[in-house]
Amino acid sequence: MILERILQFGKKEREVTEDMRRHIQLLCDACNTFKTAMEKQDRNLMREVIDLERQGDSVRRDVISHIYEGAFLPYLRPDLCKFVEVVDEVFDLLKDTASCYLDTDLPEPLRNDCVRVALLNFRMCEMLLITFEAMLEGRDLREKTLAIRIYEKKIDDMKFDIFSQAQEVGVTDFWSGKMLSDLISGLTSISDMIEDASDHLQILNLSTR
Amino acid sequence: MQINEFMTTKVESIDADRSVYDAVEIMVDQHLRSLAVKGTGKSGKTSIDGVVTARDIVFKVLAKGINPRNVKVSEIASRPIVCIEQQRDVEDAAALMEKSNIARLFVCDEGKVIGVISLLDIMAAELITRARGSHDS
Numbered sequence: 001m002i003l004e005r006i007l008q009f010g011k012k013e014r015e016v017t018e019d020m021r022r023h024i025q026l027l028c029d030a031c032n033t034f035k036t037a038m039e040k041q042d043r044n045l046m047r048e049v050i051d052l053e054r055q056g057d058s059v060r061r062d063v064i065s066h067i068y069e070g071a072f073l074p075y076l077r078p079d080l081c082k083f084v085e086v087v088d089e090v091f092d093l094l095k096d097t098a099s100c101y102l103d104t105d106l107p108e109p110l111r112n113d114c115v116r117v118a119l120l121n122f123r124m125c126e127m128l129l130i131t132f133e134a135m136l137e138g139r140d141l142r143e144k145t146l147a148i149r150i151y152e153k154k155i156d157d158m159k160f161d162i163f164s165q166a167q168e169v170g171v172t173d174f175w176s177g178k179m180l181s182d183l184i185s186g187l188t189s190i191s192d193m194i195e196d197a198s199d200h201l202q203i204l205n206l207s208t209r
Numbered sequence: 210m211q212i213n214e215f216m217t218t219k220v221e222s223i224d225a226d227r228s229v230y231d232a233v234e235i236m237v238d239q240h241l242r243s244l245a246v247k248g249t250g251k252s253g254k255t256s257i258d259g260v261v262t263a264r265d266i267v268f269k270v271l272a273k274g275i276n277p278r279n280v281k282v283s284e285i286a287s288r289p290i291v292c293i294e295q296q297r298d299v300e301d302a303a304a305l306m307e308k309s310n311i312a313r314l315f316v317c318d319e320g321k322v323i324g325v326i327s328l329l330d331i332m333a334a335e336l337i338t339r340a341r342g343s344h345d346s
Contacts, residue, residue, distance in 0.1 A: 144340045
């Protein structure tokens with residue numbers, strides 16, 4: 001595989017791929033922390049998601065800098081940067097959703113489904129890391145990206161139901177309703193972005209064949 | 210892989226005293242192969258205690274030329290429901306489905322139905338297990 005050769009040669013390339021792996025691993029940690037915080041209703045733990053997002057930002061800056069310091073052939077750089085930016089967007093959305101959670105009292109009837117979506121988001125993230133590693137090893141990504149799409153479909157199916165249940169929950173004022181809506185919307189959109197990131201990996205893989 | 214990752218939490222149901230015709234309407238409209246049946250137990254509480262499938266409706270009512278408006282869901286529903294806990298593995302669900310010769314299992318928590326897992330969900334779980342390979346946790 002051309003990509004395998006390109007990605008394995010050179011110290012700079014190795015540094016970038018290692019940082020990219022760290023970036024995705026941090027995202028997995030953030031998603032797992034989010035899920036646990038929601039499960040245990042632990043607001044302090046939820047604040048750690050915001051710290052993890054800051055760490056993710058720092059890793060993203062390192063990756064982009066190393067790429068433009070001369071790692072990889074120039075034609076590959078925009079796609080690699082785009083992938084890192086999409087992962088960063090997932091971080092941003094996760095942080096915004098965590099902030100919404102801190103400002104909202106999640107109604108009890110919605111809790112189980114929301115925790116389940118958070119678990120599926122975490123599983124999708126793990127699968128993204130597996131897909132990234134498979135790409136570095138030059139393996140076929142088809143079954144990995146299919147698994148990500150299956151998870152995304154599951155969350156998509158749940159989204160409508162959660163909003164329907166939310167409509168039956170009384171809210172005290174406009175802002176509490178808006179925060180709850182933003183929380184559900186953010187929680188159920190994270191999977192869309194992870195799917196986008198996986199699509200970029202597939203493009204990256206194909207573009208080097 | 211645990212069942213709670215693959216189950217569907219939305220469980221469509223119908224009251225036991227509604228007609229089979231009502232069940233047909235819901236199932237055709239929502240493309241469902243079965244409906245949970247809500248009955249009133251000895252304690253007076255309403256809970257899911259049966260299931261009515263497309264097979265039940267077609268073979269027990271329509272194929273016999275019986276008017277579905279004249280038959281209550283409770284008359285053809287299968288009871289008791291077959292349940293599995295959400296922490297059990299997908300393989301356990303597949304084995305129980307095979308043993309009971311059914312296509313869907315109810316996922317229960319402390320006696321309460323919280324979801325349903327179907328053959329299609331088990332196939333999805335298989336694809337994901339393969340994709341995870343040695344990374345499975």
